[in-house]
Structure formats: structure tokens, C-alpha cells
Amino acid sequence: MADKIVILTGAGISAESGLGTFRDEGGLWAKHRIQDVATPEGFAHDPALVHGFYNARRAQAAEATPNPAHEALARLQRDWPGEVVIVTQNVDGLHEKAGAEVIHMHGALDSALCHACGHRWPAPPEMVVGEPCPACGAGAGRPDVVWFGEMPYHMDRIEEHLLTCDLFAAVGTSGKVYPAAGFVEEATFAGARTVELNLSDSDVSRIFQEHRVGPASRIVPEWVAALLRGIPSCA
Structure with missing residues (x-):
């Protein structure tokens, strides 16, 4: 045994x-390119798009059983x-x-990460561009999710x-x-x-x-x- x-x-x-996988047709992932919403470069280019994507995923997960x-x-x-x-x-x-x-x-959808100081805290239902870090005050909050290209x-x-x-x-x-x-x-x-x-x-x-x-x-x-x-x- x-x-x-x-x-x-x-x-x-x-x-x-x-909750859909990367390959499901019609799901959240099917509406976006991975490089746009799941890479550090995508977040740097369009943080509003990335936050909107993960806000939708967070809401979906909160309702799931x-x-x-x-x-x-x-x-x-x-x-x-x-x-x-x-x-x-x-x-x-x-x-x-x-x-x-x-x-x-x-990582986890219900966690936020400061990419300035590394502090983590419970993510609000809706994260916004410039999300303030409760530890250092920087507007550097991001979803605490590992993106492609990250360890x-x-x-x-x-x-x-x-x-x-x-x-x-x-x-x-x-x-x-x-x-x-x-x-x-x-x-x-x-x-x-x-x-x-x-x-x-x-x-x-x-x-x-x-x-x-x-x-x-x-x-x-x-x-x-x-x-x-x-x-x-x-x-």
C-alpha cells in the first residue's frame, strides 16, 4: 500500500x-490571446485588460462549487x-x-500581489489599474497568479x-x-x-x-x- x-x-x-480550460470554445480564454492576459508583458502593455480578465475569472470562481x-x-x-x-x-x-x-x-485568484514590494493580501472582487498595496502604498497591485514566463x-x-x-x-x-x-x-x-x-x-x-x-x-x-x-x- x-x-x-x-x-x-x-x-x-x-x-x-x-470553469473552462484553455482550450474550451466560447469560454473566457477563447476570447483573449494568452500573451495578452497571462504574461508580464501583457500586463505592462494593457493592465486594464488584464485586470478585467481576472476580475471576470474571480467572479466566476466565486460562484462555482x-x-x-x-x-x-x-x-x-x-x-x-x-x-x-x-x-x-x-x-x-x-x-x-x-x-x-x-x-x-x-497562485490564487483570491490573492493580490504587489509587484513593487512582493506583499500579498486578499484580492478585492474588482481589482483596478494602480491597485494600492496596503504594505508599501505603491499602486502596483496585480493578480497573484503565475503567468507564462514566470517561475x-x-x-x-x-x-x-x-x-x-x-x-x-x-x-x-x-x-x-x-x-x-x-x-x-x-x-x-x-x-x-x-x-x-x-x-x-x-x-x-x-x-x-x-x-x-x-x-x-x-x-x-x-x-x-x-x-x-x-x-x-x-x-
Whole structure:
């Protein structure tokens, strides 16, 4: 039985809660170029556009509720006799709403960051251009979200967990964005078993030892239930 489980979650786990992925047609992302709303250069060029985009995402996430996949992972973290570490690429806060503790490698929509002094504080529902920092007073507030070209948060902690886990699982990830796409290789190198739970194959599916395909709201609760029953083939 696996003592320590590390789980990486991506946008696919939140899709059934009404929060779209990069590739969904008609969603927020489909209306903007990534370089315009998810890069430091985009923010420097048009901060009003970027704030408007993340204000809309923040409002959408605030209305969303966890689905059975989020709830199942929270249950696993609560009931597993060993350690369960959840690392998420998502910024929507749905894991926390379900009762889980997570490592946010890409930041969080409900947090603001001062790019002058590095102070963080709870983001208001509507951030504006020149958002004042409560610590230094500079009008340098931005969404506390990791953009393309920036270093993800907590990488040292994540690396340590990957190198000491017995089971690594990826849920709802595309395998396109690094460094997260390389986590399965690191866990494999460390001797962990690996499983991918996804709606379809990802760019790194071939590296995983086990695959479960289907909607996250179905396959994640099934997988968690099997783990908690102690079925040897699932641990």
C-alpha cells in the first residue's frame, strides 16, 4: 500500500464545475490571446485588460462549487492513513471549498500581489489599474497568479514531495505546461507508481503506468474509493 500520495490537478478537474480550460470554445480564454492576459508583458502593455480578465475569472470562481472529484480528493486527504499532498495548477480555490489543503503552484485568484514590494493580501472582487498595496502604498497591485514566463511557486517543496512519494497521480492535466508536465518523470525516477486520470490522453500519457479515462467527477471518486478499500492493484 502507498504510504505517501502526491496528486497533481489541472484545469480538467474544475471543468465540470463550470470553469473552462484553455482550450474550451466560447469560454473566457477563447476570447483573449494568452500573451495578452497571462504574461508580464501583457500586463505592462494593457493592465486594464488584464485586470478585467481576472476580475471576470474571480467572479466566476466565486460562484462555482466543488464537484465530486474535488470532494473525493478531500476525502482521500482526510481518511488516508498516510500523507496525501495535493498540488494544483488551478487558481480557482475549489479544492479548499471542498475541504482540502493544497499547494498552489500557480497562485490564487483570491490573492493580490504587489509587484513593487512582493506583499500579498486578499484580492478585492474588482481589482483596478494602480491597485494600492496596503504594505508599501505603491499602486502596483496585480493578480497573484503565475503567468507564462514566470517561475511557479513552492517548487522546492513540490520537488521534495515528488522524490519521497510512493504513488503519483495526475488529474485533469494536459501535460503541455512545464514544469508540471515533468512531475511524472521525477516521481517515476524516485520509484513511485504513477496513474493518470483524465478525460483523454495527455501529452505525457505514455509515461504513466496506469490510466483511467473519463469525466473527473466519475473516475476520481471511483479511484479514491478503491484506494480507501485497500485494493492492492490500485495502490
